[in-house]
Amino acid sequence: MVESLQMLAMGFSVATSVENLLAAFIGAILGILVGAMPGIGSLAGCALLLPITFKFNPVTAIIMLGAIYYSNMFGGAYSAILLNVPGDSPAIMTALDGYPLARKGRAGKALLTSNVSSFVGGVIGMVILVFLGPALARLGLKFGPSEMAALMLVAMTSVSWLVGENPVKGVIATCLGMMIATMGVDGITGNVRYDFGNIYLLGGINFIPLVIGFIGLAQVFELAENRFSVAEPIQEKFSILGGLLTRHDIRRITPPVLKSSFLGTFVGFLPGAGATTASFLGYAIQKKFGKNEEELGTGAIEGLAAAEAANNAAAAGAFGPLLSLGIPGSGTTAVLLGGLMMWGLNPGPMLFASEPEFAWGLIASLFISNLIALLVAMISIPWMAKVIRVPVGVMIPSIITICFVGAYATTNSMYGVVIMVIGGVLGYLFQKNDYPVAPLLLAYVLSSSLEINVRRALVISKGSVSIFFERPISLVLMLVFFTLILAPVIRGILSRARKQRP
Amino acid sequence: MNKICLVTAVMTALTLSVADVSAQSGGFALSRNVEFVVSSKAGGNSDMFSRTIADIITQNKWANQPIVIRNQEEGNGQVSRRNVASSKTPDESLLCLSSGDLTVMVTLGGLSIEDFRPIAIMGADKHLVLAGKDGKYKTLKDAIEAAKKGEQVTIGGTPGDELTVLNMMLEELDLVDKFDFVSLASSAETVTALLGGHIDLGMGKPAAAREYVKSGDIVALAALSTSRFSPPFDQAPTLSELGYKNVEFPLYRGIVGPKAMSDAALSYWDNTMKQVAESAAWKEYLDKVLLAADYKNAAQTLEEYRLVEKRALEAKKK
Structure with a gap:
């Protein structure tokens, strides 16, 4: 404990050198910008900037990339809240409550809630990283195929709270999402599925352009359709003070932020889970078990806080396995891992011991960039929030441009744009016919991981499903899963039985 | 004329492949x-x-x-x-x-x-056969014998080159289809699964395994090459040292x-x-x-x- 603090202090002395502070500052600003631009996201942002940093000193380089990765989670919320175009996949959950809030004229409050929750989530994640990093990373290793499959099942249950009023339509959307996820080359056998003879489909459907289309572009169609019936743009007075959270607000968001922060950090530690799963789980748990003054999905700050705190905590947690074991916990940390090797470091179980300056400098710089990101974000809120006052006639072409640029950026080709446009048309048809979109996206994200892990687990168990019930962690997760899906059924039976009694 | 020069140049490069080629x-x-x-x-x-x-x-x-x-x-x-x-x-x-x-x-x-x-x-x-330090099998021989007795041996690796070289090795060991192959997406996943004890053995390449072999978390059981690897993998014998023919698929x-x-x-x-x-x-x-x-x-x-x-x-x- 004391030793960790000493090392952290040493890390701060590394991270607060002028060039490293500058690197963190530039990284934080770039990260917010990159995150706010849909489609680029932290993965692409880091991958694009990585080659440039090869010429840097490794500590400075990782501080900059860490700051980008980190503050990207702040920026991702902006376009989700203001335009209903999630900048990256964790922001899908942010859009669910953030955009309705903004439409209600509380954009400033939504942005501030999201930033404060991100900040707190990040700080909690980092504190856990400092004290329990290596231990949690070792615990994360216990999550093998059967445990991951069970975790994905639990996450999948959140589909049921997103289906909306018509369960049949929700199930159809879910199945469609799962089917889209199976397209391309199967990760287990290398067989090709649903490629329809098209060379591009061999790689499957990219998720981010699909999200941008389904949510962002679809919304443009709707805006265009209702442009005469939409009321005058909301006149909210924007100032830092006006958007401030009241004591009541803070009381509302504290429980979800704390719950999500711990949950998110832990999910971040699991190899291969990451911020997206964390924000889904955080939101789902808040929906199921949290106290919400307004219903989630209609613009409740609780939902926004739960999602944002979880994804930032997971971003911090993902550094645990990376630094203490050399194992990437997410796509972005995998890119950072490549960078570590290029800078001449050897990521692995010895990194903390052999390169303490580097490891602790990075952790310390995460605290600093978290703070910088919060400050930059808060200062920009009054300007950002003005976006909502832009008239529909200007808004439509702007969002379309953002959607196209974002979709192009994800694949660096027209393929992303094609997916985005098809997604947009489908998304519009979904909305018109009251099919919920969120279950489709959720099913897409979770089902490929679920499929691969179930298949791996079954190879290990020689085809016996008992593997999901014999191992303690997966057993607990399976019990949670069955409780979640059976509870409403049993409750239904009980209440019917009670009614029948005279 | 120029063409003939070029053809000669190509031929020279192909057959001799010596000469300092400073002249383009x-x-x-x-x-x-x-x-x-x-x-x-x-x-x-x-x-x-x-x-x-x-x-x-x-x-x-x-x-x-x-x-x-x-x-x-x-x-x-x-x-x-x-x-x-x-x-x-x-x-x-x-x-x-x-x-x-x-x-x-x-x-x-x-x-x-x-x-x-x-x-x-x-x-x-080139490839190595790896195992976790607390794994079931301490040597490749142990694993071979276990598989011959009908025990289940799981081995992880990527479905591309690692699966190919694994099959070549199993053919040489007369154990075709006797190991259960767990398909993983990358060498990093193989290392993760070995550290967590989810698979018995793993196919891997030196770069991904080096730090773990150095720290002792992972042990290299065999080198799929015609000669041993350099440290820290020099403990791993080649197949010929174990009494089989060497197998490699670089x-x-x-x-x-x-x-x-x-x-x-x-x-x-x-x-x-x-x-x-x-x-x-x-x-x-x-x-x-x-x-x-x-x-x-x-x-x-x-x-x-x-x-x-x-x-x-x-x-x-x-």
């Missing part, structure tokens, strides 16, 4: 930016490999035009391969193609090595150009890559990423890649 072949000059395509994302192994080569060429001014790296991942990399194969600027198009990529390309279908002109193999990765990291590339351009690239392979900077890179220096010129690369393709087609038929 036949006065060939690039006429536009070189597009060096990588079919995976920036920051990955292939990307670093290609960028290092481009850097060395640029720093030594071996090319009269800039070399631009382009990452094109769509269609599982197949789109980039098709685009290079049918490039409209064949003399200035390069593709980073490992033997693993080639196997994937052939398995997916529609393209063959005959659609390209192989230029060079710049390095090779993952070659190479470069190819489009089929329409002119002879003059091919010979220019052949020479340039040879210079890169002989440079100190390249050797430093190979050491850093633990690749074996296994340079092969254009003719040898064509031969090797034809063999890889043949093997991939045979596996596909099964």
